[in-house]
Every structure is written in C-alpha cells, then in structure tokens.
Amino acid sequence: MRAMLSVAIATLLSGAVLSGSAFAADAAKRETRIPDQAMATAAKLRETALASDLGYRITESLTTEVGPRLAGSEADARAVAWAQAKFKELGFDKVWIEPVTFPKWERRSESAQVLGASTQPLRLTALGGSPAGTVEAEVVRFADLAALEAAAPGSLAGKIAFIDYRMERARDGAGYGPGGKVRSRGPSAAIRGGAAGYLMRSAGTDSHRMPHTGITRFDEGLTPIPSAALAVPDADQLARLLARGPVKVRMALDCGWDGTYTSHNVIGEIRGSKKPDEVVLIGGHLDSWDLGTGAIDDGAGVGLTMAAARLIGDLKQRPARTIRVVAFANEEQGLHGGKAYAAKHQPNLKQHQIGAESDFGAGRIYAYSSSAPEHAKAADAQIAQALAPLGIEYTPGKGGAGPDIGPFAEKGLAWARLAQDGTDYFDLHHTPDDTFDKIDPQALAQNVAAYAVFAYLAASAEGDFGSQPAAASTTPVGK
Structure with a gap:
C-alpha cells in the first residue's frame, strides 16, 4: 500500500513539474x-x-x-x-473623418471694471460654458474653493464670489488639479451661496495680464451665473483693493450656448x-x-x-x-x-x-x-x-x-x-x-x-x- 502511495505521489509530482514547465514555456512564448x-x-x-x-x-x-x-x-x-x-x-x-457632435458655445464680448473711487478696468475672460449677463455687485473674496463651498446658503445673495487661489508651478503640472477644480466647481458653489456672479484668479502660473479661459460646469438643478477668470495681476489688484475696504465690480459677458454642432475626428494612417x-x-x-x-x-x-x-x-x-x-x-x-x-x-x-x-x-x-x-x-x-x-x-x-x-x-x-x-x-x-x-x-x-x-x-x-x-x-x- 505504501509503495502504491509513493508511486501515486511521484506521478502527481511529475505531472505538476511537467504542468509547471508547460506553463513557464507558455509564459515565455507569450512574452x-x-x-x-x-x-x-x-x-x-x-x-x-x-x-x-x-x-x-x-x-x-x-x-x-x-x-x-x-x-x-x-x-x-x-x-x-x-x-x-x-x-x-x-x-x-489612408485618410478619413468621423463625426463628433456636441453643444456649441460662443464667446462674443467681455469686460469688467472696478466701480467707485478706485474705478479702473479689469482684464478677464469668460469661462467656457458661462451664460451671458451683466452683474454689478459687491465682491466677496475667498482664499480657496473649500472656503467658498463652506459659505452658508444665501450668504452671498446679490454679490460676486471671488476665489483668489494661486496655482502652483510644477514640471508635471500637478498644480492644475486644485487649480482646475476652482474653475470647474467654483461657479456651482457660488450659486449655492446665492451669488449673482463668479470670478476666479486664473488657473495659471504666469504674471501677465493674460486671463486663462477653460470649460466650467454647473451642477444639475442650478441656474448658471456669469462666470469669468481674472488675469493674475488683476486678481492681485482686486485682492489689494478688497484689503482696503468693500469693492463693487461691474462684469459684462456676452457669450453662451447656441445649439449643437458636428465636427470631426480626422484620422490618417501609415x-x-x-x-x-x-x-x-x-x-x-x-x-x-x-x-x-x-x-x-x-x-x-x-x-x-x-x-x-x-x-x-x-x-x-x-x-x-x-x-x-x-x-x-x-x-x-x-x-x-x-x-x-x-x-x-x-x-x-x-x-x-x-x-x-x-x-x-x-x-x-x-x-x-x-x-x-x-x-x-x-x-x-x-x-x-x-x-x-x-x-x-x-x-x-x-x-x-x-x-x-x-x-x-x-x-x-x-x-x-x-x-x-x-x-x-x-x-x-x-x-x-x-x-x-x-x-x-x-x-x-x-x-x-x-x-x-x-x-x-x-x-x-x-x-x-x-x-x-x-x-x-x-x-x-x-x-
């Protein structure tokens, strides 16, 4: 009985080795x-x-x-x-095209200025997806997105919410994650606070009067408000003015969605x-x-x-x-x-x-x-x-x-x-x-x-x- 058991074990081990070898060979073949x-x-x-x-x-x-x-x-x-x-x-x-249909957004004109004793223009650009509208209101500054999202509902009624978040420079673009969220989530947070308009420091790392645009989103069930990005020096200027006291800004955006459009992916092959x-x-x-x-x-x-x-x-x-x-x-x-x-x-x-x-x-x-x-x-x-x-x-x-x-x-x-x-x-x-x-x-x-x-x-x-x-x-x- 013991001899038969030994033979059986040897046979199983032999089969396992062969199976393992076959697996290894298959893996090598697949490499x-x-x-x-x-x-x-x-x-x-x-x-x-x-x-x-x-x-x-x-x-x-x-x-x-x-x-x-x-x-x-x-x-x-x-x-x-x-x-x-x-x-x-x-x-x-070989060259061909494939259709791609999407909502069409247009930018027509945009402007902003500080009102009152320190009246002066501000350089801004509408965020993609923003509706048209003119808002003349007091500005409320927030240091970052979290601060705006913590604002009590209705606390910004009739005001312009301004997120003054400074994006960080990085070789791999890591700073764009939080910077991009200010653009994509900020307008909806402003609406929940009751704001009539939204401004943000551009999601950028430069110091030029060149505002950065980009697409934004409005959460379902919210009525969109005019939303724009300020050039970095203009965001600095607005922050300095706010440090001196209340500031009223007039922002006028002529832009918005206009039906759908069909473009194309263009493909070429060697x-x-x-x-x-x-x-x-x-x-x-x-x-x-x-x-x-x-x-x-x-x-x-x-x-x-x-x-x-x-x-x-x-x-x-x-x-x-x-x-x-x-x-x-x-x-x-x-x-x-x-x-x-x-x-x-x-x-x-x-x-x-x-x-x-x-x-x-x-x-x-x-x-x-x-x-x-x-x-x-x-x-x-x-x-x-x-x-x-x-x-x-x-x-x-x-x-x-x-x-x-x-x-x-x-x-x-x-x-x-x-x-x-x-x-x-x-x-x-x-x-x-x-x-x-x-x-x-x-x-x-x-x-x-x-x-x-x-x-x-x-x-x-x-x-x-x-x-x-x-x-x-x-x-x-x-x-």
Whole structure:
C-alpha cells in the first residue's frame, strides 16, 4: 500500500513539474519582445527625427493658416479641412473623418471694471460654458474653493464670489488639479451661496495680464451665473483693493450656448507591412480655445505626431503594424472627440496595440511609462532603452493616459505616457499668449523623435501590450 502511495505521489509530482514547465514555456512564448533589427532601425530613426524640422513646420502651418480653433466655430471646419489636406500632402496611405457632435458655445464680448473711487478696468475672460449677463455687485473674496463651498446658503445673495487661489508651478503640472477644480466647481458653489456672479484668479502660473479661459460646469438643478477668470495681476489688484475696504465690480459677458454642432475626428494612417489591421494609436487634439492660436495646446501635439508617423512611413522597411494618427475634435469642452473615438472603435479595441497622446505643450519629454502588463515588461524596457539617448528616464508605474486617449483606456486600451516638461506650460495655457513663437524647434524635434521611436517599436513588437476589454481603467486628466 505504501509503495502504491509513493508511486501515486511521484506521478502527481511529475505531472505538476511537467504542468509547471508547460506553463513557464507558455509564459515565455507569450512574452512580448522587440526584434534586434527593429531596435537598430529605431536608433537611426531617432537621429533622423532629431535632424528634422517637419513637426515644427506642420505646427506653423496649422497655427498660421487656421489660427484659433474654438470648437463649433467657422475655424473648426477650416481646421478639419486643413488636417485632411495635410495628411494627404504628407503621403499618408489612408485618410478619413468621423463625426463628433456636441453643444456649441460662443464667446462674443467681455469686460469688467472696478466701480467707485478706485474705478479702473479689469482684464478677464469668460469661462467656457458661462451664460451671458451683466452683474454689478459687491465682491466677496475667498482664499480657496473649500472656503467658498463652506459659505452658508444665501450668504452671498446679490454679490460676486471671488476665489483668489494661486496655482502652483510644477514640471508635471500637478498644480492644475486644485487649480482646475476652482474653475470647474467654483461657479456651482457660488450659486449655492446665492451669488449673482463668479470670478476666479486664473488657473495659471504666469504674471501677465493674460486671463486663462477653460470649460466650467454647473451642477444639475442650478441656474448658471456669469462666470469669468481674472488675469493674475488683476486678481492681485482686486485682492489689494478688497484689503482696503468693500469693492463693487461691474462684469459684462456676452457669450453662451447656441445649439449643437458636428465636427470631426480626422484620422490618417501609415499602413503596416504584415499586420495592417492592428494599430498603434498616437495623436493630439485639433481644437483650441479662441484667445491665442492654440500652438502649445494643442497644435504641437498634432504637428509632432503627424511628423513622427510620416518619418516612419519614409523607412525602407515599415513596421508590422499600422501607425494611426488622430487629430481629435473638441477636447477642450469635454473630451468629445476622445469619447466618440472610444465608442466607435470599442469593438476593435484588441486591434489597438497601444495608444499615446501629446497634449501637454511642446517642452522636452523627460520620462516614459506605460500600462504594459507583466508579459510586456521586457518590450517596454526595450522602448525605454531606445528613448534614453533623448534624455528620457524610464519611470514604470507612474502617470496615466492622455485626455483624449483616456476614454478608450477606461475601456481597456493599453497606454503609454511620454511626459513633457510642463514647468512653463501653465504660463501660456488657455491664454492669448498661446502662440507659435513660444515653441522651441529643438524641443519639438526631440518630441517627434520620441514619438517616432515609441510608435515604430510598439508597431514592430512580437506580442502585445495588453489591450483587453475592461470595466474600468485609467481616469483621464481633465482640461
């Protein structure tokens, strides 16, 4: 009996070892790797991209020929036509558009001034989504959003609520989280307090008389009130006046929603050589706010990803998979293009190898990370190795998907983050100062090189990066 038991145990152990070996072999077989030849080609591609000014020229074309591109405006349609023509001019193999419908908001005029003994103008801009209206009232200052949210209901009746929160500068833009909440949640808090109007210190890090716009929201059931952002020096001026005593301000905004509009995501492809139905997705958003010409936000993102794909297309041997570039519609007012793309392409999610979006200016990329699962870690490290000569650090486990990629990442798209230096991004963001002259050609070329290397290697990988339908994943960063 004991002998029979020993044989049985030995048989079970032998089976377990064989099973474990088979599992290990299967895992090794599944491991994603990038061929040595592709790594060698990527090194050459990197140097070609660094020497190219193509991304700079594309960005110059968009910001000069179209200029500001407020979603739903006449310039929105011209931007869509420009993108289609530019993809074709660059020799993309396939170019098409996909409709994106959204509410249309218009800005017509805006002004403000201090009344009384210290009468003087204030520089402000309406927040996207604000209704029109003229409010002449006493101003009540709050140090931050929490202070306004703590105001008793009705305590601000007939007054203008003013949040004087100073956003902090950071390379990764971390200060925009609390700064953005002042813009998105402040107006509703003001309404709950009974306010007739809302002012905020701009969500920005500059010291110029350049107010920062951006979308705001009003909670359901509340009647919207005129809401605007003051240029940083004007917020300082208003705070100094308030320290001397009561201040009355007249703010007049002519803006508001005007029906719906249908724009388009514009898509171009450089077709893959062996697996053309599988895609590596890169891109930026085509729309901009109307105050500047949308150079850093996000003309540069469109320009550099178009250029990166074009340089890949120029290679003698293209990668196995297709490089797809998307110029997303109306990111600024609610990720409308990204959400539309995710909804339309969800059935083909697994055919998307990985995605990355450039939407944080035109500063040098300093870090790389992705959502790569365990079986793709080796390939992810290979991409990081190819990016290292560009001064890019490998930071696995950090960051998340870009704004327009975010809705698809929530559905399971694998994502990569090529983190740009945003130290001065919020000096320009959503202001009249967001213009082409602010772009550094060498920094933009480094971005093109990084996106070209990333997209080429991801498209050349033997194996996948983990795109898989999921209930939830990365939450996109709001704009």
